Amino acid sequence: xxxxxxxxxxxxxxxxxxxxxxxxxxxxxxxxxxxxxxxxxxxxxxxxxxxxxxxxxxxxxxxxxxxxxxxxxxxxxxxxxxxxxxxxxxxxxxxxxxxxxxxxxxxxxxxxxxxxxxxxxxxxxxxxxxxxxxxxxxxxxxxxxxxxxxxxxxxxxxxxxxxxxxxxxx
Numbered sequence: 001x002x003x004x005x006x007x008x009x010x011x012x013x014x015x016x017x018x019x020x021x022x023x024x025x026x027x028x029x030x031x032x033x034x035x036x037x038x039x040x041x042x043x044x045x046x047x048x049x050x051x052x053x054x055x056x057x058x059x060x061x062x063x064x065x066x067x068x069x070x071x072x073x074x075x076x077x078x079x080x081x082x083x084x085x086x087x088x089x090x091x092x093x094x095x096x097x098x099x100x101x102x103x104x105x106x107x108x109x110x111x112x113x114x115x116x117x118x119x120x121x122x123x124x125x126x127x128x129x130x131x132x133x134x135x136x137x138x139x140x141x142x143x144x145x146x147x148x149x150x151x152x153x154x155x156x157x158x159x160x161x162x163x164x165x166x167x168x169x170x
Contacts, residue, residue, distance in 0.1 A: 067074070076084065 076087065079087070
C-alpha cells in the first residue's frame with residue numbers, strides 16, 4: 001500500500017496482464033505479428049499489501065500500479081479499448097478540474113483584492129474618524145475651559161453685585 005507508514009505484509013498476486021512481450025494481454029497481437037510465434041515471458045510476481053481489506057477495484061488498481069512500475073516499456077497502444085476510454089475520460093476530467101481550479105483561483109484572487117481594497121478603505125476611514133475624534137475632544141476641552149472661565153466671571157460679578165447692593169442699602 002503506497003504511503004502507508006506502518007509495517008506492510010505482502011502476498012503474491014497472480015499476474016494476468018503481463019503475460020507476453022510488450023505488456024500485451026493474452027490473445028492480443030500487434031499488426032503483422034503472428035500469434036503462434038510470440039514467446040510467452042515468465043510471469044513477474046507482484047506484491048500487494050494485506051493491511052487493509054481489498055475490494056476487487058482496489059486490488060486491480062494496485063496491481064496496475066505495480067505492473068506499470070515494473071514494466072517501463074508499456075505504452076497506450078498496449079491497452080485495451082476500455083482502458084483507453086478510461087484514460088481519455090480521466091484526461092478530460094483532469095482538464096475540467098484544471099479549468100475549474102483556474103477559475104476558482106481567479107475568483108479567489110479577485111475576492112482577495114476586493115477585501116484588501118475594502119480593508120484599505122476602512123483603515124482610511126478609521127484614521128479620519130480618529131482625527132475627527134481628537135479634534136472634537138480638543139474642542140470639548142476648550143469649551144469646558146471657557147465655561148469654567150465664564151462661571152468664575154459670573155461668580156465674581158455676583159459678588160460685586162451683592163457688595164454694591166449691600167453698600168447702597170446701608
